[in-house]
Amino acid sequence: MAWISGAGATPFGRLEGSTSLSLAAQAAQQALDDAGLARAAVDGLICGYSTTFPHMMPAGAFAEHFGLRPQFAQGVAMGGATGLGMTALAQQLTDAGVLRTVLVVAGENRLTGQSRDDSIRTLAQVGHPRYEVPLGANVPAYYALLASAYLHDRSATRADLAQLAVLMRANAGRHPEAHLRDPVTVADVLASRPIAEPLHLLDCCPISDGGAAVVVTARPVAKHSVRIRSSAQAHLHQHVTVADLRATGAGQAAGSALAQAGIRLADIDVAGVYDSFTVTLAMLLEEIGLARHGAAGRQAADGEFGSGGRVLLNADGGLLSHGHSGVAGGLAHLIETVRQLSGRAAGARARDARLGLVHAEGGVLSAHVSAVLERQDG
Amino acid sequence: MTGAPITFQACSACRQHWYFERPFCPYCGQAGPATKASTGASTVVAAAVVHRSADPAFEPYEPFCIVLADLDCGLRVMGQADAGVSVGDRVTGAIVSRGGRDIIVFGGNAS
Numbered sequence: 129m130a131w132i133s134g135a136g137a138t139p140f141g142r143l144e145g146s147t148s149l150s151l152a153a154q155a156a157q158q159a160l161d162d163a164g165l166a167r168a169a170v171d172g173l174i175c176g177y178s179t180t181f182p183h184m185m186p187a188g189a190f191a192e193h194f195g196l197r198p199q200f201a202q203g204v205a206m207g208g209a210t211g212l213g214m215t216a217l218a219q220q221l222t223d224a225g226v227l228r229t230v231l232v233v234a235g236e237n238r239l240t241g242q243s244r245d246d247s248i249r250t251l252a253q254v255g256h257p258r259y260e261v262p263l264g265a266n267v268p269a270y271y272a273l274l275a276s277a278y279l280h281d282r283s284a285t286r287a288d289l290a291q292l293a294v295l296m297r298a299n300a301g302r303h304p305e306a307h308l309r310d311p312v313t314v315a316d317v318l319a320s321r322p323i324a325e326p327l328h329l330l331d332c333c334p335i336s337d338g339g340a341a342v343v344v345t346a347r348p349v350a351k352h353s354v355r356i357r358s359s360a361q362a363h364l365h366q367h368v369t370v371a372d373l374r375a376t377g378a379g380q381a382a383g384s385a386l387a388q389a390g391i392r393l394a395d396i397d398v399a400g401v402y403d404s405f406t407v408t409l410a411m412l413l414e415e416i417g418l419a420r421h422g423a424a425g426r427q428a429a430d431g432e433f434g435s436g437g438r439v440l441l442n443a444d445g446g447l448l449s450h451g452h453s454g455v456a457g458g459l460a461h462l463i464e465t466v467r468q469l470s471g472r473a474a475g476a477r478a479r480d481a482r483l484g485l486v487h488a489e490g491g492v493l494s495a496h497v498s499a500v501l502e503r504q505d506g
Numbered sequence: 507m508t509g510a511p512i513t514f515q516a517c518s519a520c521r522q523h524w525y526f527e528r529p530f531c532p533y534c535g536q537a538g539p540a541t542k543a544s545t546g547a548s549t550v551v552a553a554a555v556v557h558r559s560a561d562p563a564f565e566p567y568e569p570f571c572i573v574l575a576d577l578d579c580g581l582r583v584m585g586q587a588d589a590g591v592s593v594g595d596r597v598t599g600a601i602v603s604r605g606g607r608d609i610i611v612f613g614g615n616a617s
Contacts, residue, residue: 245560248558248560249560249561252560252561256526258526258527259525259526259583259584260584262607262609263572263584263585263586263609263610264556264559264561264563264564264567264570264572264586264605265556265559265572265584266556266559266560266561268556269554269556269559269572272554272555272556272572273552273553273554273572273573273574273584274552275554276552276553276554276593277551277552277574277593280552280593280594321557322555322557322569323557323558324554324555324556324557324572325554325555325557325569326554327554367526368574368584369525369526369574369582369583369584370524370525370526370582
């Protein structure tokens with residue numbers, strides 16, 4: 129069995145003077161302290177990439193900097209799914225008995241380490257180098273295409289999608305370490321400046337600095353250790369041009385993770401679902417089955433995803449408001465879910481949460497990873 | 507829309523066809539697929555209006571429209587499009603020069 133025994137994250141936002149390594153080190157130290165473990169206990173290290181610190185050997189670079197001599201050290205690159213993908217790999221390696229204590233870590237000064245245009249240009253390269261990028265497309269444009277098809281095919285409105293941005297901002301307002309905390313209304317989202325229509329500024333996550341880390345252990349070494357019941361992936365396309373917009377892989381990955389754990393979706397108390405844009409969250413919730421077709425925004429408005437609702441969603445404010453610092457941003461969904469399940473959340477809290485579902489995607493709904501988490505008994 | 511036709515590939519062994527060019531069939535692995543020209547007639551399935559592309563080539567064109575369109579042969583293609591194009595529109599796409607590049611642009615009305 130694999131357990132998340134430690135979690136750590138820096139505040140997200142504008143962190144002047146930070147570097148990818150400094151943010152990762154800060155988060156890693158917090159995660160080790162949280163687990164009550166020393167550096168010497170770490171036998172495995174898995175690190176995410178950083179666009180401001182491109183490196184062929186991110187895990188080796190971090191190990192030396194932080195002061196680790198692990199018997200296993202690898203970098204992982206799965207876009208937004210990297211954080212959960214690294215955690216799933218750590219789970220599999222501990223389950224298999226290969227490793228006992230795996231540090232999973234990422235950090236990136238994505239906001240202050242480069243200009244906004246540089247960041248947009250770098251991220252746009254997730255598109256096809258011949259058939260998509262030369263059109264002047266970029267990540268907001270790829271997701272705007274998804275939003276256009278979503279609104280048309282599912283009879284939803286921009287105001288429906290805006291409800292998800294409103295909910296994420298309300299959650300972030302209750303979390304002391306979130307990037308964007310001032311409340312917004314549906315009218316604010318609709319009136320914000322267009323980025324790639326139908327997406328406007330407040331439909332998009334911010335670019336943030338931040339670091340995040342978890343410690344995955346073969347035994348529940350802390351009182352607050354949370355068990356990783358299962359994980360699963362799906363990779364059905366890389367480029368949005370050839371994606372099946374009705375079945376991107378999210379449903380397959382989540383369904384497989386739930387089946388492995390023998391858990392019904394209806395039993396999930398708390399969820400962390402990737403939300404780079406409002407439409408990302410809507411499409412993932414609906415494909416996973418946490419929301420009805422075309423109704424994610426309206427269900428959010430009805431309170432189904434709040435602390436008194438059916439399932440507490442992204443209680444830290446998600447990428448849309450807690451912030452998006454690359455791989456660490458994706459890890460934040462996992463960390464918030466772990467904290468909910470161990471009764472240690474900083475902001476909005478689920479009541480008596482036992483089971484959590486975390487879902488991440490990378491690219492343009494390209495790489496999918498789902499994991500089912502369960503709190504420790506007693 | 508006048509310009510060079512949008513092309514795709516087809517496999518003589520398994521009869522599959524696809525858009526992104528490769529020297530082999532991604533379904534069965536057969537080498538040497540045939541390259542075919544489409545008419546460009548298609549239906550728009552998604553349309554986005556990009557206000558800031560961060561690509562200097564297209565700054566003079568901002569805001570501009572990017573679409574996903576289904577060619578009548580069934581393959582989906584991404585291209586730029588004339589302003590005002592929206593989901594469900596019948597359009598014709600071709601490869602034309604814009605911003606110093608040869609890119610696919612959809613416009614007009616296809617029958």
